[in-house]
Amino acid sequence: MSEVNSGANSRREFMAKSALAGVALPHVHAAENNTVQIALIGCGGRGTGAAVDALQVKTGPMKVVSMADIVPAKLNDNLDKLKTQFPNQVDVPPERRALGFEAYKQAMDCLKRGDVVILATPPVFRWVHFRYAIEKGLHVFMEKAISVDGPTTRRMIELGEQARQKNLKVGVGLMVRHCRGRMALLERIRGGQIGDIIAMRAYRMGRAGGTAPRKPDNISEVMYQVQRFHAFLWGSGGVFNDYNIHQIDECCWMKGEWPVEAHGIGARHYRRDSLDQNFDTYSIEYTYSDGTKLFFGGRYIPGCREEFASYAHGTKGSAVISTFMHTPGIPRIYKGHVIPRVENKTELHKAQDPNAAWTYPQPEVSPYQLEWDDLMDAIRNDKPYNEVSTRCSTTRMSSLQT
Numbered sequence: 311m312s313e314v315n316s317g318a319n320s321r322r323e324f325m326a327k328s329a330l331a332g333v334a335l336p337h338v339h340a341a342e343n344n345t346v347q348i349a350l351i352g353c354g355g356r357g358t359g360a361a362v363d364a365l366q367v368k369t370g371p372m373k374v375v376s377m378a379d380i381v382p383a384k385l386n387d388n389l390d391k392l393k394t395q396f397p398n399q400v401d402v403p404p405e406r407r408a409l410g411f412e413a414y415k416q417a418m419d420c421l422k423r424g425d426v427v428i429l430a431t432p433p434v435f436r437w438v439h440f441r442y443a444i445e446k447g448l449h450v451f452m453e454k455a456i457s458v459d460g461p462t463t464r465r466m467i468e469l470g471e472q473a474r475q476k477n478l479k480v481g482v483g484l485m486v487r488h489c490r491g492r493m494a495l496l497e498r499i500r501g502g503q504i505g506d507i508i509a510m511r512a513y514r515m516g517r518a519g520g521t522a523p524r525k526p527d528n529i530s531e532v533m534y535q536v537q538r539f540h541a542f543l544w545g546s547g548g549v550f551n552d553y554n555i556h557q558i559d560e561c562c563w564m565k566g567e568w569p570v571e572a573h574g575i576g577a578r579h580y581r582r583d584s585l586d587q588n589f590d591t592y593s594i595e596y597t598y599s600d601g602t603k604l605f606f607g608g609r610y611i612p613g614c615r616e617e618f619a620s621y622a623h624g625t626k627g628s629a630v631i632s633t634f635m636h637t638p639g640i641p642r643i644y645k646g647h648v649i650p651r652v653e654n655k656t657e658l659h660k661a662q663d664p665n666a667a668w669t670y671p672q673p674e675v676s677p678y679q680l681e682w683d684d685l686m687d688a689i690r691n692d693k694p695y696n697e698v699s700t701r702c703s704t705t706r707m708s709s710l711q712t
């Protein structure tokens with residue numbers, strides 16, 4: 311099986327018995343009292359969201375015990391939010407709140423081997439924090455993107471292998487791969503319901519993203535760029551890597567292959583005096599080894615038509631992989647190639663198209679929750695679980711690394 315489909319992604323793999331059970335690797339398990347403790351590194355929007363998802367896993371007790379950030383307000387405000395929502399599952403006294411660029415160590419030092427750390431800072435720090443987590447014997451949930459360029463991707467591949475050898479479980483936030491609806495679609499595509507895939511299309515077209523207004527006088531250049539990480543290639547790989555990675559990944563997953571060639575164009579006209587390093591339009595033609603294509607279009611210009619979707623076209627029909635944004639995916643199959651276009655959330659009803667040959671039953675469980683359910687199932691039941699290498703391959707496609 312190609313690496314594009316490796317990792318804990320298919321139903322078959324979920325069901326598979328642990329291939330590592332009984333081999334010489336040490337079994338790193340949760341704390342004796344069965345509570346898995348969590349350290350949150352990077353307490354912004356997604357880090358806090360990931361902590362919320364973690365605390366809602368039903369298979370055993372979970373508790374947030376330490377937090378780290380470089381901005382006091384981010385840590386304090388989001389700690390308050392977590393405490394309000396989960397008063398009995400958040401216990402982060404002042405001595406377990408760490409600030410600064412070394413804070414990640416202090417937060418992870420509060421955990422025991424077999425606990426879980428959430429890495430949700432800008433991607434540039436991922437390998438540094440991941441390396442320390444491996445040293446400490448911690449399971450990891452890390453947000454995508456997991457690297458910003460070729461050297462950091464190679465470093466992450468090596469670290470992912472070290473984690474595998476230590477039997478540490480590693481989840482990476484390309485959550486769509488955990489969506490049960492998309493899994494059901496993949497089974498149907500594999501079963502030949504749309505025939506051979508001959509073309510794929512994916513769009514991420516929305517309002518402005520990754521812009522950077524002039525630096526305020528009261529912060530350093532580094533703090534400014536880290537906080538505007540989407541604007542700077544060293545911090546994130548830019549919006550192309552950080553935003554578009556999802557659509558490119560889900561298309562390659564459905565195709566069952568990574569592209570062998572990419573031909574891209576982009577342009578920058580409408581960003582006014584923003585200091586960022588992004589383009590505002592991207593168009594990439596990816597070619598798979600059988601000569602078939604994936605056409606990707608990204609646009610970040612306010613006031614233009616919006617679309618946030620991906621599609622596969624085959625010799626016997628077509629499929630919608632994502633309808634508008636990540637969830638609900640409303641995956642479905644059409645007999646022909648005429649697919650209603652959904653341009654914003656209020657048009658989601660168009661997905662209930664009578665011409666669809668199959669639609670995944672609604673409502674769907676959020677894949678952000680499912681990725682945590684799957685990671686914790688692997689941790690508590692010692693199943694193989696390491697998403698690093700597959701997600702590094704995705705990052706190579708979404709940042710066009712050779």
Ligand SMILES: NC(=O)c1ccc[n+]([C@@H]2O[C@H](COP(=O)([O-])OP(=O)(O)OC[C@H]3O[C@@H](n4cnc5c(N)ncnc54)[C@H](O)[C@@H]3O)[C@@H](O)[C@H]2O)c1
Pocket residue numbers: 351352353354355356357378379380381384385410411413414430431432433435453454455483484485536537552
């Ligand atoms: N899977 C998804 O759908 C999804 C959605 C949004 C963001 N993300 C990813 O999550 C990550 C974080 O994005 P976000 O939207 O939460 O950004 P954010 O700016 O809201 O949060 C990042 C946090 O990390 C902190 N931080 C920065 N450098 C740090 C360091 N060295 N040590 C400790 N803390 C540090 C910042 O102060 C901030 O609080 C990114 O990699 C992003 O791509 C994924």
